[in-house]
Amino acid sequence: MAQHVLVPVLPTYLDPDRVTHCATPYGRALAARQRVPLVLGSVVELGDYLRSFLEAEGERAQELARRWAAEREEALRRLAQAITDVPVKIEVRVGDPARQIAAMADELPASVVVMTSHARVGISRLLVGSVTFSAAQRIGCPVLVVRARIPAPAPNTMVTLTPVLVPLDGSPLAEESLDAVARVLGTDGLALHLLHVQTASAEGRDWEAYLQSLAQRLNSQGMTATWSVRQGHVAETIAQVAAETKAGLIAMATHGRSGLRQTLLGSTAEHVLHNARVPLLLVRPSSVKRPEEAAVPPAAVSARGEEPEFDARRLTLRARDVMTSPVITVSPDETLEHVARTMLEHGIGAVPVVDQDGRLVGIITERDLMAQEQGVPFSVYRAPQLFGHWLPPEGLEEIYSLGRTIRAREVMRSPVLTVGEDATVSEIAQLMLEKEREHIPVVRDGQVVGIVTRRDLLKLMARSA
Numbered sequence: 001m002a003q004h005v006l007v008p009v010l011p012t013y014l015d016p017d018r019v020t021h022c023a024t025p026y027g028r029a030l031a032a033r034q035r036v037p038l039v040l041g042s043v044v045e046l047g048d049y050l051r052s053f054l055e056a057e058g059e060r061a062q063e064l065a066r067r068w069a070a071e072r073e074e075a076l077r078r079l080a081q082a083i084t085d086v087p088v089k090i091e092v093r094v095g096d097p098a099r100q101i102a103a104m105a106d107e108l109p110a111s112v113v114v115m116t117s118h119a120r121v122g123i124s125r126l127l128v129g130s131v132t133f134s135a136a137q138r139i140g141c142p143v144l145v146v147r148a149r150i151p152a153p154a155p156n157t158m159v160t161l162t163p164v165l166v167p168l169d170g171s172p173l174a175e176e177s178l179d180a181v182a183r184v185l186g187t188d189g190l191a192l193h194l195l196h197v198q199t200a201s202a203e204g205r206d207w208e209a210y211l212q213s214l215a216q217r218l219n220s221q222g223m224t225a226t227w228s229v230r231q232g233h234v235a236e237t238i239a240q241v242a243a244e245t246k247a248g249l250i251a252m253a254t255h256g257r258s259g260l261r262q263t264l265l266g267s268t269a270e271h272v273l274h275n276a277r278v279p280l281l282l283v284r285p286s287s288v289k290r291p292e293e294a295a296v297p298p299a300a301v302s303a304r305g306e307e308p309e310f311d312a313r314r315l316t317l318r319a320r321d322v323m324t325s326p327v328i329t330v331s332p333d334e335t336l337e338h339v340a341r342t343m344l345e346h347g348i349g350a351v352p353v354v355d356q357d358g359r360l361v362g363i364i365t366e367r368d369l370m371a372q373e374q375g376v377p378f379s380v381y382r383a384p385q386l387f388g389h390w391l392p393p394e395g396l397e398e399i400y401s402l403g404r405t406i407r408a409r410e411v412m413r414s415p416v417l418t419v420g421e422d423a424t425v426s427e428i429a430q431l432m433l434e435k436e437r438e439h440i441p442v443v444r445d446g447q448v449v450g451i452v453t454r455r456d457l458l459k460l461m462a463r464s465a
Contacts, residue, residue: 003111005031011075018152025157027114037087102138163191165247180283194227235271251281320421323450332409350439362412
């Protein structure tokens with residue numbers, strides 16, 4: 001079956017800085033090297049509240065979804081006009097970006113997926129998320145992660161792919177990245193630099209003999225391979241050697257770790273991307289299953305290069321140390337319109353609902369601004385001009401009128417997930433991750449004394465950087 005190079009991008013009206021377009025020159029270069037088509041893919045994402053609103057609209061929802069997909073497809077076709085040296089195809093889907101990108105890669109099929117990342121690591125990725133690394137966990141083929149930069153390069157910008165720096169730790173899993181590089185780039189004129197970074201805990205193996213043997217094997221197969229052994233912090237040393245060797249990209253095997261600890265501390269691959277200035281080719285070894293295939297248990301973080309970007313002792317801080325206080329609240333009888341405008345006025349993403357005695361009875365977030373059967377998307381308050389693009393004026397006014405009749409008690413989530421003042425930051429982050437919450441109220445004897453948000457954890461990370 002014919003292969004493809006997949007590059008997920010967003011149109012400029014959603015990505016004005018063209019950050020996702022940073023991947024396009026690399027995708028084009030790989031497609032030219034492999035002599036295969038380049039696929040520009042995009043996913044129309046529907047948030048929970050907007051999806052519920054569309055479902056309430058019945059057949060109109062399907063019409064709007066088709067319209068948005070058609071607009072997205074037209075935007076990608078305009079982008080494709082700047083690419084003339086390889087065949088270009090367009091693929092647009094509707095749904096969850098990470099899952100749909102992985103599905104595209106499987107069904108095309110793709111030999112490699114090229115995506116842009118902001119190179120976030122550690123707790124910042126827990127806070128803001130990462131479509132790129134979420135998709136990479138689900139994609140079976142290699143994923144080339146390109147670090148975002150502004151201004152973004154033009155699609156036809158010439159980029160360098162070789163030499164390829166390949167860090168190795170002596171494991172068969174790591175060595176699979178060598179085969180992946182050969183598949184993605186081809187062996188013709190392929191230059192590699194093999195690297196092992198020794199740490200204080202490294203065993204007394206003859207690393208020079210190991211790398212020399214691998215280099216000789218690769219040279220006999222028509223490639224050009226050099227090697228070196230260094231000492232130091234893994235991620236920083238890899239980035240340094242990449243600069244010294246003028247590497248076009250770095251290729252690493254990912255061990256498919258998951259769980260809170262990996263999210264907070266980050267993987268070696270993410271730290272390499274954070275430190276290096278060249279793209280990172282992530283290779284999933286054949287023995288590592290994807291999330292849909294098996295639940296991967298959290299792995300202990302190795303001392304080799306997986307040090308936190310922030311002072312890990314801050315994870316033992318308590319809720320009282322990081323919470324936002326005092327808390328903006330509303331009563332159960334307030335209208336949905338009042339709730340929405342309160343959130344906008346104070347720049348908050350959630351508001352606890354308290355009774356006349358000040359006791360917590362519920363919470364309303366942006367996603368909760370939707371009644372059970374009839375809904376009012378938060379977008380009509382946050383960006384009415386954007387929502388007006390989809391609805392006529394009378395339809396917009398009808399939604400506003402509805403928002404003045406719905407009460408907070410009809411929209412709020414109850415019971416509320418809460419923590420006490422003594423809960424640690426680590427415990428709160430674990431709850432956010434497991435329960436998919438972004439706001440957790442802090443209570444004392446049923447009274448709300450604060451709220452911990454992802455923004456609060458972000459400020460904690462910034463103070464410790």
